Amino acid sequence: MCSLPVPREPLRRVAVTGGTHGNEMSGVYLARHWLQAPGDLQRPSFSATPVLANPAAAAACRRYMDRDLNQPSPPDDPYEVxxxxxxxxxxxxxxxxxxxxxxxxxxxxxxxxxxxxxxxxAHNVFAMHLCHHLQLQNPELSCRVFLYQQPGEESYAVHSVAKNGIGLELGPQPQGVLRADIFSRMRALVAAALDFIELFNQGVACPAFEVEAYRIAGTVDFPRTKDGDLAGTVHPRLQDRDFEPLQPGAPIFQMFSGEDVLYEGESTVSPVFINEAAYYEKGIAFIQAEKLTFSVPALPSLTPTPTPVP
Amino acid sequence: MCSLPVPREPLRRVAVTGGTHGNEMSGVYLARHWLQAPGDLQRPSFSATPVLANPAAAAACRRYMDRDLNQPSPPDDPYEVxxxxxxxxxxxxxxxxxxxxxxxxxxxxxxxxxxxxxxxxAHNVFAMHLCHHLQLQNPELSCRVFLYQQPGEESYAVHSVAKNGIGLELGPQPQGVLRADIFSRMRALVAAALDFIELFNQGVACPAFEVEAYRIAGTVDFPRTKDGDLAGTVHPRLQDRDFEPLQPGAPIFQMFSGEDVLYEGESTVSPVFINEAAYYEKGIAFIQAEKLTFSVPALPSLTPTPTPVP
Known part of the structure; x- marks a missing residue:
């Protein structure tokens, strides 16, 4: 997707997927709500389709039944495949x-x-303009942009099925809990994203800009015993400090035996997804990201096309 | 247990159970740690036994495999029975x-x-003295006492298998996440509880005192659709306000359709376990508690008995 061309035609087929992970409740309940009351997702030039991506996992309030939907599929046949x-x-x-x-x-x-x-x-120009729109519309949220694709890697994210897409990742929220504040924030962000697509469809052009983004650079596992069990957990001085700079020599783990483990990297990084529940089984205590600035070219306007009568 | 007599002999058989719910990580990892390094649990007059109460659920990082260990058992035979x-x-x-x-x-x-x-x-005199000791030892924690037994009800809590017991309930912590701050706090509370039992075993008497405690008075379910699905969630003005007074007329739920649901009780209550992930399936959005003051009589000292040689 590195050189994804900008769209030449209005975006008419748009979907909003919730419950890709069945215990991430904001998306589960927004999808269920919109399936009953799709009016929120209508715009003059298109209607977005709500999808409950993993209904069995949502019903069981589990991330997945057999395997993560956001992972490559093996040849066997569990529910998620x-x-x-x-x-x-x-x-x-x-x-x-x-x-x-x-x-x-x-x-x-x-x-x-x-x-x-x-x-x-950051080469996904349309997605970058959408992110920028969300940042400008919601200055109080300080929306950060995280770039997950490593060079040469294929994307298995659910939104990679479509021609384009982004994910919204809101936290902190425990698995299985629906917080009203985060529900409302996600709903407002989806509305603003659909508004941006509508503006684009109506022929609005967007000028070039510079964006700060956090690009994945690696992952760090928990300290473990020789049996693979945890031997410590995220240090209190790192916990809850997602996106803040982590310098070499700063504590990252506190061992159950009492001592601290210090960060041994050579340069300052920005840890993200610190102590995410779903990543224990993936061997990830946090993801190391690089904070970078990218120049995003202008998004040219479409030649307006008539809105089809529904 | 309403008229539980105070112990007449030293408490020598003491257990610390973690992982009764396998995704409540502080207890899971403390139990696992103590099974490897039981020194923390030794006192001159006894050694507490660490128990990983639900090892299969802990391995799967789920509350339970088939049914909750803290519930009455049916006659069939799932793992937890x-x-x-x-x-x-x-x-x-x-x-x-x-x-x-x-x-x-x-x-x-x-x-x-x-x-x-x-x-x-509150009639459990020994438990009330232990709670009071933990409050006095940790004034910065403002430890609250919650009384879960309703009159005439049998207790199914895991600690009801023993002659006596209490639960430590620490939050907020997402299921499946091990926070260092909460881990350390729980470890310190267990140490202080064992110290209290040691003092009692050594013949220390404790004077009478008054204690404020929160006694269960009822439960309130989420607003639901006719199909039983959530129709809203805990109101932002109630979320995170556990133990704070809730007055009639205050908002308790925010519906997905936008309107607020107000509290219709007749008197002020203290909500607890507000938006606990594990209680969605039980039909509990929060527990209503009454804040009461109880007089707890003195705990008489034991006649000191010699510590047995291990």
Whole structure:
């Protein structure tokens, strides 16, 4: 997706997916609400489609039933492989002309990530303009942009089934808990994202800008015993400090035996997803990100096309 | 347990149970740590036994495998029924002379409960003195006492297998997350509780005192659709306000449709366990408690008995 072209036509097929992880409650309940009351998702030039991405996991209030929907599929056939095929049928097929134009994929984290906008790369010009719009519309939220794609890596994110997409990652919220403040914030962000797509469809051009973004640079696991069990956890001085600079020599873990583990990297990084519940099983205590500034070129305006009568 | 007599002999058989709910991580990892390094649990007159109460659920990082260990057992045979029988064998049998003298049962909540000490009733004189000791030793924690037993109700709490016991309920901590601050706080509380038992065993008497405690008075469910789904969630003005007075007419829920639901009770209550993840399936958005003051009589000193050689 590194050189993803900007759209030449209005985006008419837009989806909002919640419950890709069934215990991330803001998206689960927004999707369920919109399936009953889709009016919120209508704009003059399109209506976004709400999708409860993993209904079995949402019903069980678990991240997934058999395996993570956001991971590559093995050849066997657990529930999520079947569901990924269905989503690919509904919203894709991936990399085809029939695929949806854009997906907003809704997530929560137990980490203190605030409002985080997740895109594949800064080269995704349309996604960067959407993120910038959300930042400008919500200055009080200090929306941060996290770029998850490492060079040469294929994306398995649910929104990669469509031609384009971003994720919204809001926290901190415990798994299985629906906080009203985060629910309202996610709802407002989705509304603003759909408004941006509407502006684009109406032929509004957007000037070039510079954006600060956090790009994934690596992951750090918890300290473990020789049996693989935790031997300590995130240090109180790192806990809840997502996006803040972490300098070499600063404490990152507190061992159960009492001593501190210091950060041994060579340069300052920005830790994100610090102590995210779902990442224990992935061997990730936090993700190391680099804070970078990118120049994003202008988004040219579409030649306005008439809005189809519904 | 309403007229539980105070112990006449030293408490020698003491257990500390963690992982009764397998995704409440402070107790899971303290139990695992103490099973490897039991020195923390030794006192001159006794050694407390660490127990990982629900090892299968802890391994899966789930509250339970088939059913909650803190609930009455049905006649069928899922994992937790078998495990409850094993715990009754190990720490009981319940209501027998062979039962353990005291159990500390370690829990976390996603609610903003701070440091909460859970006892069956204010008539449990020994437990009330232990709670009072923890309050005096940790004035900065403002430890609150919650009394969970309703009149005439049998207790199914894990610590009811023993002759006596209390629960420690620390939050807020998401399920599946181990926070260093809460881990350290729980560890210090367990140490102080064992110190109190040691003092008692050594023949120290405790004078009468008055204690403020919160006694369960009822539960309030979320607003729901006719299909039983959530129709709203805890209001931002109630969220995180555990133990604070809730007055009639104050908002308690925010509906997805936008309007507020007001509290219609007749008198001021103290909500606790507000928006606890594990209680959604129980139909509990929060527990209503009454704030009461109880007079607790003096705890008479034991006639000192010699410490047995191990």
């Amino acid at each position: 079947t569901r990924a095929r269905e989503l690919n049928q509904l919203l894709g097929p991936k990399a085809s002309g029939q695929a949806f134009d854009f997906i907003l994929d809704l997530h929560n984290t137990t980490a203190n990530m605030g409002t985080c906008l997740i895109a594949d790369s | 078998t495990r409850a029988r094993e715990l009754n064998q190990l720490l009981g049998p319940k209501a027998s002379g062979q039962a353990f003298d005291f159990i500390l049962d370690l829990h976390n909540t996603t609610a903003n409960m701070g440091t909460c000490l859970i006892a069956d009733s």
